[in-house]
Amino acid sequence: LRPVRRSFYDPSSAPGHGWIWEWENDAGSWTTYDTEVGIAIQAAHEWQQPWLDLAPLGFCYLIDFQSMTQINHQTQRRRRIQCRSDLAYPLVSGPLPKLTKSSFGTVGVSAGGGLNGACETVLGSRGSAKKSQPACSAAHRYGTVKGTHCIWVSTESILHSNHVVMSRTNTPFFTAFHLNRVCAFRVPTVPVKNLSGSSPVHPALAGITGILMSAAGLPVCLTRPPKLVLHPPTVSKSDIKPIPGLGHCCRKTTKKQTRKGKTPEEVVKQYLQKVRGPSDEDCNICMEPLGGPSGYKGPNVADLSRSESVGRLAQCGHQYHLQCLVAMYLNGIKDGSLQCPTCKTIYGVKTGNQPPGKMEYHIIPYSLPGHPDCKTIRIIYNIPPGIQGPEHPNPGKPFTARGFPRHCYLPDSEKGRKVLRLLIVAWDRRLVFSVGTSSTTGETDTVIWNEVHHKTEFGSNLTGHGYPDPGHLDNVLDELKAQGITEEDGQL
Missing domain, CATH: 3.30.390.130 (Enolase-like; domain 1)
Known part of the structure; x- marks a missing residue:
């Protein structure tokens, strides 16, 4: 058995409107982004941002809305993206239950000077609650701690299947993209150093994948999502x-410099010992019995006398048809070295x-x-x-x-x-x-x-x-x- 949970999002977000963002995989079919990433992409798209960097979310991709592509930061590989309309998720109706007092006290936020420092938030159940509101109203509330504005979003967890019993935790909702509006509220911006330089980012928008819930009233520590750092600072x-x-x-x-001198047969034979009585095993190259002729029928391999049809590699002792080894050598780099196909022992200098x-x-x-x-x-x-x-x-x-x-x-x-x-x-x-x-x-x-x-x-x-x-x-x-x-x- 594995636990399951239901997540709640604002009605104005992508799931609320039925918007689904997808990227094209190698098979040519479409793969859906995670819900949180899709919300970030849709929000940036609605505010007509030219691009969205997913690095703060832990993904080394850039979303280019002008070309509708996803760009890999490391390889510059581009994949097509698309947005399609689907059925919107249903709204939660009815009043929310009142909160009970928790021994862990109220929620505290310590953001220091904004997102340049490590933003830690300890979550717990609030000691008291006002009259509950319908979920479709989003029940958002502003909070200011040490001069830093935050948005509090009520989140809910399903605890029972027969009767809908919800535990409500006032949880800061963090995202990692640049928006000018969250749920019709405006939040002051602060400069944040990211991979592409300094850009304004809401203090309440710092890592959508870092959303943590504490339905049982246990304290949970939120930290800023890790940042992809590919290169060191500038070096003179x-x-x-x-x-x-x-x-x-x-x-x-x-x-590659062409090697002259030995023929392929001569290269192979220098690593072999003759075998008078081959074993009853099969050759691991052609899968034919070692006691019979080689199963290789390809070109460029001259007929070899039966007495030399099987050889044993000197160091590892594995046996093969001589014709099979010559064919394997001709299909490789032809650099004068040989590698046992069974144990990978290398003979000579491999290039x-x-x-x-x-x-x-x-x-x-x-x-x-x-x-x-x-x-x-x-x-x-x-x-x-x-x-x-x-x-x-x-x-x-x-x-x-x-x-x-x-x-x-x-x-x-x-x-x-x-x-x-x-x-x-x-x-x-x-x-x-x-x-x-x-x-x-x-x-x-x-x-x-x-x-x-x-x-x-x-x-x-x-x-x-x-x-x-x-x-x-x-x-x-x-x-x-x-x-x-x-x-x-x-x-x-």
Whole structure:
């Protein structure tokens, strides 16, 4: 069993009028925004705002009303949005029950100097109540605490199913968009620092997703919703320092250099041991018995003698048809290395198909959340769009490069510098990025991360790509090891 609750909104809001806001997903169908977000979008649209930033709500999107699109702050991906009319939600009729006195006393608000500080509100049941009003009148009341205006909105919870019994809590209603009117009342505005600079925001409008209720009369603490902080404060050139022991602060990669010499068969055979009596198992590449011929029938693989049809990889011991291994090698990067398809053991030096680009790294004089005792290593990757080469999925076809330059962050600690040294090796081996299909947008033939996670949020962790994250550095070391890069490779 899971508890359920019914939420109450002002009759003049989007649900009250039956307006529903939706965004277009990858399948081409429409997905409805959460109710609170839809209310924010509708209110901004009614007041003819050109755009609405959803970052204060915890979403890294910008709503552009002129083009009716949703824009991702990080990738600049645009999705269509629409507003449609549906049946309006019914109004609550009848008088509201009187409130009972609570041992927690009255509601207190401490807003300091507005929203620039942490706005905390302790909620509890009021000690007394005036005669109740119909819900459709919204029963709003102004309150002023320490010179800060707030709007109090009565909210209700359904406690019983047979008889409608409601508990009413006077709760501050917070939103996170800029409006000039709330329920026909006007509230003075104060400047609030946000991601796009300083803009006027109502003190009563600070985080719609932060609405908390206390139907049981328990005290609840409201805090300002966390803010997405992708980048550090402005850093002057004089404050940017090189990383000791790493020399140059910039690395460039060019197009893949063609390797000459060994044939594919020769490359594969150097990692194999001959098998006279193959096991009764199936080949994990073609799924045919190892005792029989290879199931691969494709081109570019010469017929091999039966005595050499099966080989055992020297380090891990897994057995495959030689023709299958050669075919697998020809379908890869063809860089002289081989990776066991069963256990992922790498033979030789693995390289990738990362397009040409530039990697910069330096120290900036700020600390990351969770790492207050050290400064920050900033990595800047920049890859331009181009034409796919023979090692890419669609040679000769253009590829896109979204979201570049990409800024990533590491703590300037001993382990952070170790990770950086190995990332430099991964960059030189063209393993940081690849060309393929984006798992987030579904776009094909675009530059994507190559299974080595980076942190792209500097001062927050709203998207999961920021700090604090105690296990991040160890996870990156494991991911680099899976690419064949170990600590021995980091001795630059």
